[in-house]
Amino acid sequence: MDNITGLNILLVDDEPHILRSLSRALRSEQYHIHTAESGPAALEILANESIDVVVTDKNMPEMTGNELLAIIADQYPDTIRIMLTAFTEQAALIDAINQGKVWGYMQKPWDNDNLRITIEQALQTKMLIAERNMLRASLKRYKREHRSQFQRFIGSSLAMQVVYKCIDKAAPSRANVFITGPSGTGKELAAEAIHNLSPRHNKDLICINCAAIPSELMESEIFGHVKGAFSGATNNRDGAATLADGGTLFLDEIGEMDMALQAKILRFIQTGTFQRVGSGKVETVDVRFVCATNRNPLEAIEQQLLREDLFYRLNVIAIDMPALSDRDQDPLQIALFYLNKFSEIENKLFVGFSKRAEQLILNYAWPGNVRQLENLIHSAVVMSDGPMVSEETLMQQLHLKPNEDLFRAKNVASAKNTLPTTTADTTLNGNASPMINSIVPLSEVERIAIEQALLVCEDNVVKAAGLLEVSPSTLYRKIQKWEPSP
Numbered sequence: 001m002d003n004i005t006g007l008n009i010l011l012v013d014d015e016p017h018i019l020r021s022l023s024r025a026l027r028s029e030q031y032h033i034h035t036a037e038s039g040p041a042a043l044e045i046l047a048n049e050s051i052d053v054v055v056t057d058k059n060m061p062e063m064t065g066n067e068l069l070a071i072i073a074d075q076y077p078d079t080i081r082i083m084l085t086a087f088t089e090q091a092a093l094i095d096a097i098n099q100g101k102v103w104g105y106m107q108k109p110w111d112n113d114n115l116r117i118t119i120e121q122a123l124q125t126k127m128l129i130a131e132r133n134m135l136r137a138s139l140k141r142y143k144r145e146h147r148s149q150f151q152r153f154i155g156s157s158l159a160m161q162v163v164y165k166c167i168d169k170a171a172p173s174r175a176n177v178f179i180t181g182p183s184g185t186g187k188e189l190a191a192e193a194i195h196n197l198s199p200r201h202n203k204d205l206i207c208i209n210c211a212a213i214p215s216e217l218m219e220s221e222i223f224g225h226v227k228g229a230f231s232g233a234t235n236n237r238d239g240a241a242t243l244a245d246g247g248t249l250f251l252d253e254i255g256e257m258d259m260a261l262q263a264k265i266l267r268f269i270q271t272g273t274f275q276r277v278g279s280g281k282v283e284t285v286d287v288r289f290v291c292a293t294n295r296n297p298l299e300a301i302e303q304q305l306l307r308e309d310l311f312y313r314l315n316v317i318a319i320d321m322p323a324l325s326d327r328d329q330d331p332l333q334i335a336l337f338y339l340n341k342f343s344e345i346e347n348k349l350f351v352g353f354s355k356r357a358e359q360l361i362l363n364y365a366w367p368g369n370v371r372q373l374e375n376l377i378h379s380a381v382v383m384s385d386g387p388m389v390s391e392e393t394l395m396q397q398l399h400l401k402p403n404e405d406l407f408r409a410k411n412v413a414s415a416k417n418t419l420p421t422t423t424a425d426t427t428l429n430g431n432a433s434p435m436i437n438s439i440v441p442l443s444e445v446e447r448i449a450i451e452q453a454l455l456v457c458e459d460n461v462v463k464a465a466g467l468l469e470v471s472p473s474t475l476y477r478k479i480q481k482w483e484p485s486p
């Protein structure tokens, strides 16, 4: 056991000679010893010093040891409490221990060695408790910082931790948020999370998809209209601006909105006021704006699809949703989540994916991102039987050919574009019937396969060897053979 020194011990007894001999017994251990001749005097010391252990007599005139330790248990729960007691007082002592007021006891007359051992054990316990609390706190912090679920998001990748943190920070503020990212990456989910975590969550989140509504109806959709404003406007109608009053307005695909309306939106954001179509009356609302686009906003500005002034007004907080293929193990976590969900909905029993199916999920490029993965899992659940989803089922649903697995990996598109197209590509794909002049030497086929694997695995030989199902040393040997000899 480590020797513990430099800690504060408070000894309490109404008899000064007992305090003296207790102090003497502990002095050699180099503890900081404090003494008090009564309960109230002890409490005064506790108010000014951080005391690690209190050793108190039980029978004292002003305040009993039991009363003193009960107060300390309440006000200083981390202080270890030891009672000095006569043999005849066992029952009351056990009662105090059971109530959690007393950590341990010493019998009078005490043995000095026993006293030191008891105190050392008490301090070790205190340190263990402090260590456990620290570990719990850091585990809690770790869990808070490495979430595998956040609002309706699934995924623990680093890329998503950045998104979660950004949403956490942005949500409570009034600041407008501009969300970018490819289609199906969860931009709408992010808008929903921002609204749900904001003080506006009791009011509505109104979502408008600017790409889905014809431009001539868009102004009325956002600002509403009065009866007779245009043919077909048979009644007054509230728009999204009114419905989102006190809440959040999410404008998805903002780059698809026509430029004239973008100017009106800019004015609405700046002033909080608007006019319904066909009305001269100015209305005021309190709306927070979240917008999204799957275009590059700066390119959209250049192409005159997005007003620059509107973009900068909206882009107070920018959130960029990462492509699914940039999210480490998330595709598998999301796939399992949707497997459970759709198994329940479709009343089927699925427990997981085969090893090869898992590899496919982790290596596939997911051009349609999470939406594509979600739909794939739904169709796999509907079209096959459990308990495991096989690689063949996924390949079928993805319309991949059985021997196309070399091309399923991430960066496959770039791999195909970068590598010189050789006749070997077509024969490997099985897309062309082999002709005499299309046959390439086996060593060349092997080299192309290795180069593709290295490209896909960003030159990580171990990963590439895994994909090629050979050992890394075999792969190193083959690569070395290509090197020109020095």
Ligand SMILES: Nc1ncnc2c1ncn2[C@@H]1O[C@H](COP(=O)(O)OP(=O)(O)OP(=O)(O)O)[C@@H](O)[C@H]1O
Binding pocket: 152, 153, 154, 155, 181, 182, 183, 184, 185, 186, 187, 188, 189, 190, 252, 293, 294, 334, 370, 371, 374
């Ligand atoms: N991390 C995630 N975990 C679980 N489901 C997700 C996740 N991200 C997105 N989804 C689901 O994927 C689907 C597409 O998400 P969402 O509509 O938010 O994407 P988007 O980026 O707004 O797409 P688009 O640009 O096409 O409008 C939704 O069903 C959503 O619930």
